[in-house]
Amino acid sequence: MGQNGVEDEVRKFRVLPACDDEHGGVIVDMKEPMGPSVFQAMLKASLSQWKLEGKKGAWIKLPIELANLVEIAVKEGFWYHHAEPRYLMLAYWIPETKIAIPANATHQVRIGAIVMNDKRELLVVQEKVGKFQGTGIWKIPTGILEEGEDIFAGATREVKEETGINTEFVDVIAFRHLHKCFFDKSDLCFLCMLQPVSFDIHKQDSEIEEAQWMPFEEYADQPVVQNHCIFKHVKNICLAKIKKGHAGWTPLPITSLFDEQISYLYMKQEGLKL
Amino acid sequence: MGQNGVEDEVRKFRVLPACDDEHGGVIVDMKEPMGPSVFQAMLKASLSQWKLEGKKGAWIKLPIELANLVEIAVKEGFWYHHAEPRYLMLAYWIPETKIAIPANATHQVRIGAIVMNDKRELLVVQEKVGKFQGTGIWKIPTGILEEGEDIFAGATREVKEETGINTEFVDVIAFRHLHKCFFDKSDLCFLCMLQPVSFDIHKQDSEIEEAQWMPFEEYADQPVVQNHCIFKHVKNICLAKIKKGHAGWTPLPITSLFDEQISYLYMKQEGLKL
Numbered sequence: 001m002g003q004n005g006v007e008d009e010v011r012k013f014r015v016l017p018a019c020d021d022e023h024g025g026v027i028v029d030m031k032e033p034m035g036p037s038v039f040q041a042m043l044k045a046s047l048s049q050w051k052l053e054g055k056k057g058a059w060i061k062l063p064i065e066l067a068n069l070v071e072i073a074v075k076e077g078f079w080y081h082h083a084e085p086r087y088l089m090l091a092y093w094i095p096e097t098k099i100a101i102p103a104n105a106t107h108q109v110r111i112g113a114i115v116m117n118d119k120r121e122l123l124v125v126q127e128k129v130g131k132f133q134g135t136g137i138w139k140i141p142t143g144i145l146e147e148g149e150d151i152f153a154g155a156t157r158e159v160k161e162e163t164g165i166n167t168e169f170v171d172v173i174a175f176r177h178l179h180k181c182f183f184d185k186s187d188l189c190f191l192c193m194l195q196p197v198s199f200d201i202h203k204q205d206s207e208i209e210e211a212q213w214m215p216f217e218e219y220a221d222q223p224v225v226q227n228h229c230i231f232k233h234v235k236n237i238c239l240a241k242i243k244k245g246h247a248g249w250t251p252l253p254i255t256s257l258f259d260e261q262i263s264y265l266y267m268k269q270e271g272l273k274l
Numbered sequence: 275m276g277q278n279g280v281e282d283e284v285r286k287f288r289v290l291p292a293c294d295d296e297h298g299g300v301i302v303d304m305k306e307p308m309g310p311s312v313f314q315a316m317l318k319a320s321l322s323q324w325k326l327e328g329k330k331g332a333w334i335k336l337p338i339e340l341a342n343l344v345e346i347a348v349k350e351g352f353w354y355h356h357a358e359p360r361y362l363m364l365a366y367w368i369p370e371t372k373i374a375i376p377a378n379a380t381h382q383v384r385i386g387a388i389v390m391n392d393k394r395e396l397l398v399v400q401e402k403v404g405k406f407q408g409t410g411i412w413k414i415p416t417g418i419l420e421e422g423e424d425i426f427a428g429a430t431r432e433v434k435e436e437t438g439i440n441t442e443f444v445d446v447i448a449f450r451h452l453h454k455c456f457f458d459k460s461d462l463c464f465l466c467m468l469q470p471v472s473f474d475i476h477k478q479d480s481e482i483e484e485a486q487w488m489p490f491e492e493y494a495d496q497p498v499v500q501n502h503c504i505f506k507h508v509k510n511i512c513l514a515k516i517k518k519g520h521a522g523w524t525p526l527p528i529t530s531l532f533d534e535q536i537s538y539l540y541m542k543q544e545g546l547k548l
Contacts, residue, residue: 067348074341083354105379148453174541179422185379229528254503267448
């Protein structure tokens, strides 16, 4: 090994192992424990190296077990990008140009499920936890989408979990956009129509106090439904659906322009052709 | 001051200042610098105290300047809840019961803006940055919602920023749901119709290579529009809008059941009455 080879080896040793991302940046996925001073030396060397290479964004993913290295990364100029229970992602912008690091996620997404049977009964629950606890209000099942879950999948899953009822997704008929729901994050709630394909209720013990098929008129007669905005709208949507087959939006699978990933476009199908 | 009073004083000194949240928990908003060992002693004392008081979730908001305290909080059993550039939020569940801490945000929200003038010309741009850079593709203006921003506001803002055109929001006509867009986060993109109220283009230099009013047929003749799923759908939606006034969803302001906060319910208004 010549002199240059040795220098390369030394440099390789001193630079943190990193993968290139798709946007001209590098990602360090820290997995092994490391002392703060070693980490600091390697991080300084890495930043110099990445700068020479013309890299743009630099990312460090630190598992929670390596919380002792957070302070060092911050000292070297990294800031927090996002965190999940088991890791913290830090970011750094290397060039002199305007920072072009994508923003963090801003929304949670929920579904509300309207499930009606042929007897004009609505599937409703009373909740054991959260804001509706103890209010005696009969409401439609609602829930938060899991990571990477589609709206149609989340709606059928939540109805099954809370009430034991099997359903088929029909369409999305409205959505609500609400801000400052938890910390500074926003909420999008998609109101979905579902067709029941089973009818025996087995309620979830942990979150649901009661569940039943309730005659639609009885649901609509609740004071909260008569007096409150969002409940009145849900009632009117149900009525429009019963009377006139009010059409919502259905998901069409589409592929991305840049890769083969499938996503869904929700829209009114009627009157449109591909 | 009696013996109990002194003990109370000592205890008060040793416990971190915290506010109650709305769900039976406590929030510590750390602002002043503190040594790791003092922080650790106070955090231990605080957790004992909160347990006695029957508190549920405990939150610590650590500004990035106090990154030296992250390791201590993790040692005492806290995990990461979320992070923004300037702070890290840590969480801990005190009772023996199932953890009921709300999930982190999972989605970014974007808008795509369809702006057509009376001459059947579509407002289109070529982008300087991102995936479309250098492709020569003429596309509709798109952009990410800012924190707490409404869809109708974000759509008019993005069109103004990228092209200088003033618009009025008409309706949302579709949305696309895509997963694994950045790390494990998902993306919801709302396709909006906007009515132009000014016509002289002043393009944004930083992100936009070119902007123009393009005859709709010329836009539709681009190979990417003829061959690609999402572009074909956008084209068909434009055509349906031109020919038949295809109605989308419009935002209705509604108040929350539990507070006076305004949110928006997007739905088809026709055939529904409040």
